[in-house]
Amino acid sequence: MELEDRPPPALVAMVGGPQGSGLETSAQVLTVAYAAVGYRVLASREYHSNIIGRHSYTLIGVDPARLPGGHRYPVDIAAFMDAESVFTHYQDLAPGSYLVYDTGLAGVELHRIPSVEPETRRRILAGLEKLGVEPKVGSVVDMLAGRGVRTVGLDFRRLLATLRERYGLTYAAARRFTSMIVAASVAAVTGLSLEELKEGLGYRFRGRPHLVEQNLALAEEVYRQLASLPPLRLPDPESPPDEYMVVTGNEAVAIGKAAAGLGLQSYYPITPAQDESFYLEAHEESTGIVVFQAEDELAAIAAATGAALAGARAATATSGPGFDLMIEGLGWACMNEAPVVVTLYQRGGPSTGLPTRGSQEDLLDAAFAGHGECPRVVLASWSHEEAMRDAVEAFNLAEEYQLPVVHLLDKFLANSVATIEAPRVEGLVLRRGPLVERPGAGYRRFALPGPVSPRALLGRAVMWYTGDEHDEYGHISEEPSTRIAMVNKRLEKLDMVARSVPEMGGRAALYPEDADPAQLDLLIYSWGTAARVSADAVDYLLARGVRAALLRVHYFSPYPGGVVSRIVEEARSAGAKVVDVEHNRQAQAAALAKMYSGVEFDARLLKYTGRPIYLHELLDALGSVLRGQGGEVHLSYGA
Amino acid sequence: MARDPRSYRTPLWVDWCPGCGNFGILQALTETLAELGLPPEETVIVSGIGCSGKTPHYVNANGVHTLHGRAIPYATGVKLANPGLTVIVNGGDGDLLGIGAGHFVALGRRNLDITVLMHNNQVYGLTKGQASPTLPYGVRTKSLPKPNIQDMLNPVALAVAAGYTFVARSYALDIKHLKTVMKMAVSHRGASFVDILQPCVTYNNVYTVQFYRRALYRLEDTDGWDPVVHSPDEEPQKKAQAIAKAQEWGSRIPIGVFYVNPHRPSFEDRLEARIPGYRQHPPATRLPVVEETAPPYTSGDLKNIFGDRIVRVRRRGSAGRQGARSDE
Numbered sequence: 001m002e003l004e005d006r007p008p009p010a011l012v013a014m015v016g017g018p019q020g021s022g023l024e025t026s027a028q029v030l031t032v033a034y035a036a037v038g039y040r041v042l043a044s045r046e047y048h049s050n051i052i053g054r055h056s057y058t059l060i061g062v063d064p065a066r067l068p069g070g071h072r073y074p075v076d077i078a079a080f081m082d083a084e085s086v087f088t089h090y091q092d093l094a095p096g097s098y099l100v101y102d103t104g105l106a107g108v109e110l111h112r113i114p115s116v117e118p119e120t121r122r123r124i125l126a127g128l129e130k131l132g133v134e135p136k137v138g139s140v141v142d143m144l145a146g147r148g149v150r151t152v153g154l155d156f157r158r159l160l161a162t163l164r165e166r167y168g169l170t171y172a173a174a175r176r177f178t179s180m181i182v183a184a185s186v187a188a189v190t191g192l193s194l195e196e197l198k199e200g201l202g203y204r205f206r207g208r209p210h211l212v213e214q215n216l217a218l219a220e221e222v223y224r225q226l227a228s229l230p231p232l233r234l235p236d237p238e239s240p241p242d243e244y245m246v247v248t249g250n251e252a253v254a255i256g257k258a259a260a261g262l263g264l265q266s267y268y269p270i271t272p273a274q275d276e277s278f279y280l281e282a283h284e285e286s287t288g289i290v291v292f293q294a295e296d297e298l299a300a301i302a303a304a305t306g307a308a309l310a311g312a313r314a315a316t317a318t319s320g321p322g323f324d325l326m327i328e329g330l331g332w333a334c335m336n337e338a339p340v341v342v343t344l345y346q347r348g349g350p351s352t353g354l355p356t357r358g359s360q361e362d363l364l365d366a367a368f369a370g371h372g373e374c375p376r377v378v379l380a381s382w383s384h385e386e387a388m389r390d391a392v393e394a395f396n397l398a399e400e401y402q403l404p405v406v407h408l409l410d411k412f413l414a415n416s417v418a419t420i421e422a423p424r425v426e427g428l429v430l431r432r433g434p435l436v437e438r439p440g441a442g443y444r445r446f447a448l449p450g451p452v453s454p455r456a457l458l459g460r461a462v463m464w465y466t467g468d469e470h471d472e473y474g475h476i477s478e479e480p481s482t483r484i485a486m487v488n489k490r491l492e493k494l495d496m497v498a499r500s501v502p503e504m505g506g507r508a509a510l511y512p513e514d515a516d517p518a519q520l521d522l523l524i525y526s527w528g529t530a531a532r533v534s535a536d537a538v539d540y541l542l543a544r545g546v547r548a549a550l551l552r553v554h555y556f557s558p559y560p561g562g563v564v565s566r567i568v569e570e571a572r573s574a575g576a577k578v579v580d581v582e583h584n585r586q587a588q589a590a591a592l593a594k595m596y597s598g599v600e601f602d603a604r605l606l607k608y609t610g611r612p613i614y615l616h617e618l619l620d621a622l623g624s625v626l627r628g629q630g631g632e633v634h635l636s637y638g639a
Numbered sequence: 640m641a642r643d644p645r646s647y648r649t650p651l652w653v654d655w656c657p658g659c660g661n662f663g664i665l666q667a668l669t670e671t672l673a674e675l676g677l678p679p680e681e682t683v684i685v686s687g688i689g690c691s692g693k694t695p696h697y698v699n700a701n702g703v704h705t706l707h708g709r710a711i712p713y714a715t716g717v718k719l720a721n722p723g724l725t726v727i728v729n730g731g732d733g734d735l736l737g738i739g740a741g742h743f744v745a746l747g748r749r750n751l752d753i754t755v756l757m758h759n760n761q762v763y764g765l766t767k768g769q770a771s772p773t774l775p776y777g778v779r780t781k782s783l784p785k786p787n788i789q790d791m792l793n794p795v796a797l798a799v800a801a802g803y804t805f806v807a808r809s810y811a812l813d814i815k816h817l818k819t820v821m822k823m824a825v826s827h828r829g830a831s832f833v834d835i836l837q838p839c840v841t842y843n844n845v846y847t848v849q850f851y852r853r854a855l856y857r858l859e860d861t862d863g864w865d866p867v868v869h870s871p872d873e874e875p876q877k878k879a880q881a882i883a884k885a886q887e888w889g890s891r892i893p894i895g896v897f898y899v900n901p902h903r904p905s906f907e908d909r910l911e912a913r914i915p916g917y918r919q920h921p922p923a924t925r926l927p928v929v930e931e932t933a934p935p936y937t938s939g940d941l942k943n944i945f946g947d948r949i950v951r952v953r954r955r956g957s958a959g960r961q962g963a964r965s966d967e
């Protein structure tokens with residue numbers, strides 16, 4: 001199999017198994033092992049809201065030249081710890097793909113697996129029935145082998161028994177090594193040496209050399225058994241850097257916040273935001289950052305705002321359900337011109353929705369949530385590196401303009417691991433806006449005309465804040481002329497941000513940067529993680545002679561209406577198809593484009609299953625659009 | 640250094656009803672600040688919503704008039720960011736024990752060095768006299784269409800159970816007593832709570848000035864009353880004693896100090912233990928007070944601090960590949 005035949009990334013490996021069985025270990029060991037050789041890696045985790053037992057899997061995209069913007073199917077190799085994975089993912093394999101499975105599971109029948117949801121079971125059964133395949137692991141494997149999938153059975157029990165005997169482990173202890181069989185299989189088939197795999201083990205089991213040794217012994221045996229297989233040819237990395245930072249989206253934001261001088265982070269536990277605060281807390285001693293676990297999200301945003309009034313750079317991190325509770329606090333921050341940053345990781349909603357699955361459903365919420373007219377900046381990052389940079393910029397904008405900033409991210413980014421460059425902060429400026437050290441008596445916190453009044457910190461002057469409409473001192477006022485002055489003061493700040501952050505290259509960006517909108521066959525309009533996979537689609541199409549480009553929105557408030565209108569209209573009048581791509585059902589970013597720019601789209605490609613848009617399905621749908629199909633297409637690939 | 644209480648008042652017209660118990664609380668508060676000599680710029684009065692919520696506007700110190708129920712979390716953020724400030728919460732009974740009850744309990748668990756003054760008039764005044772969480776079951780104050788259908792909370796017992804390390808009750812119109820209790824509360828290291836009984840002249844025609852004049856008695860006048868935990872092992876007994884005493888409600892109502900425990904570490908102490916230097920370099924002082932500054936870390940610092948996520952690349956040599964590769 002020549003891997004180049006499939007769209008990027010060069011290699012997609014899947015590891016699957018029950019939640020809580022060490023799958024994260026396999027994914028991390030592999031990710032670091034590839035990174036340590038110099039590959040660019042994006043590893044994305046799909047899991048249920050469950051601690052132990054339900055099906056989960058990780059896609060590990062590996063590329064020699066560039067960091068993958070997403071994943072695609074079929075996968076090149078899948079290695080599974082359990083029978084449920086085989087049933088769930090048999091369609092994800094194609095001729096030439098590898099399947100590594102446990103021969104001890106060959107007799108397991110679908111109806112004997114209690115963790116499969118009833119609807120999922122029915123869907124799988126219907127699929128197998130159509131193929132005339134008995135719902136048994138062995139039969140599914142045989143069917144795949146007949147189609148040209150390279151099926152590789154390993155006797156997991158024997159492998160673990162050998163390990164048990166060699167190191168005198170208990171049965172329970174040995175079972176914990178199952179994930180290593182899976183990791184070692186992927187490593188062996190994709191050409192990582194044992195020495196290279198050991199880098200990943202050393203990282204995962206830092207300070208526990210006996211675990212490195214035992215895992216390595218197991219891996220060695222797996223390598224021996226797979227030695228005769230023709231490997232997948234993954235080209236060597238192209239000019240790799242000396243080192244990578246290997247981080248989740250949560251961690252990238254945490255590190256960005258630290259670089260920005262974060263003083264206090266408040267939070268209430270919620271998926272998929274909690275890991276950011278947890279990671280900061282783990283480093284509190286070396287950073288001095290106070291991480292405050294509040295009693296709920298109402299308190300979390302209130303505490304962050306209180307800390308901001310006292311002069312700290314303060315933030316909170318949450319996802320949709322928590323953001324709902326924070327909206328009263330967001331309004332108070334608007335009213336009091338308080339520089340607080342809310343990091344919002346979107347997951348599927350409404351209500352509890354899909355707690356562990358991704359979405360871009362909270363865009364309109366982030367942009368408009370709250371009663372009254374409440375100006376806030378909303379910026380949406382599309383990559384780990386940008387999320388780290390935007391975490392800094394969010395504080396700069398919040399303090400410079402004295403308003404709340406919503407940093408909009410999603411589960412896809414939060415829970416995926418990427419190889420990025422370590423942050424470089426030399427030359428980085430933290431902009432705190434007009435601050436006064438000790439203004440003395442008569443200080444007016446909300447001095448007119450503003451819009452941005454010199455800010456003194458609690459502890460250095462006497463001032464008043466109130467959620468009521470107020471005068472320049474911060475005392476309650478219902479006088480119409482004061483009302484007019486204060487409403488205008490607050491709202492004019494968005495115009496100031498709009499003037500200072502350019503539309504092109506700031507609040508919106510073209511990819512490729514030098515694309516000429518008047519010379520296009522296809523213009524994709526997208527944002528966040530959907531834009532990231534769209535950029536991969538643009539590259540793929542460009543390499544095949546399709547003149548494609550991506551218009552990505554980075555700031556949704558203030559919205560870059562002028563540039564969206566200009567680019568879309570130029571592209572349209574040159575005959576290009578203009579397509580909206582996003583992770584929600586209502587085409588929310590397209591709605592904002594219409595609202596602020598008056599533009600329409602030829603097609604909308606939408607996905608709201610909670611799974612990310614995959615490159616292959618996006619390319620299929622874009623192909624249909626190029627052939628003239630319009631309207632709305634709902635993407636749905638992935639288990 | 641004592642100051643003039645009048646210097647702690649703003650020139651604003653106070654728009655509470657004539658005869659409102661809040662006037663007494665305001666007077667006691669400014670006298671407290673004056674007698675403790677607290678600098679206005681280093682003092683922060685945080686309030687919620689309702690009549691009591693307006694208190695900060697009448698006090699010449701920092702005022703943060705927040706959301707209904709959320710005074711405690713805003714105050715928590717201020718205090719965590721700058722533990723050198725004196726932070727006092729003024730909230731109503733509906734604010735602190737109704738919509739904000741979760742925050743009230745959480746502050747006790749943390750024992751953060753904040754004072755909570757509860758203006759307890761048993762009704763929601765600004766919305767025309769609905770029953771609050773401290774109005775007893777079956778009582779019908781004058782604007783209620785029917786007698787109260789819900790039971791009352793016991794604020795003193797709740798505060799003790801939640802972990803407040805200073806718990807007291809006083810009376811809005813006994814300014815001398817109230818000031819004495821307030822001074823103790825503000826000076827206490829840790830979370831302190833004062834339940835201030837306050838007649839609402841407009842909506843509460845049951846718990847009136849006349850009622851309180853008859854019912855109130857002082858704990859300090861009671862023989863043998865000792866609310867202080869003298870050593871940590873006394874804590875369970877002193878808590879039980881305070882909670883038992885707090886059950887007295889009706890024709891005889893005790894005011895005074897119910898419980899004092901100086902032995903529990905404050906939240907600031909706990910943070911200092913985890914983050915050495917926290918008090919000296921709290922979050923509020925992390926960045927200089929200037930328009931533009933450099934990040935607190937160099938790129939090298941960041942790589943050290945977050946070194947757990949750095950992976951060094953070892954380029955492949957000609958002999959670097961083994962395993963399945965070698966069988967190609």
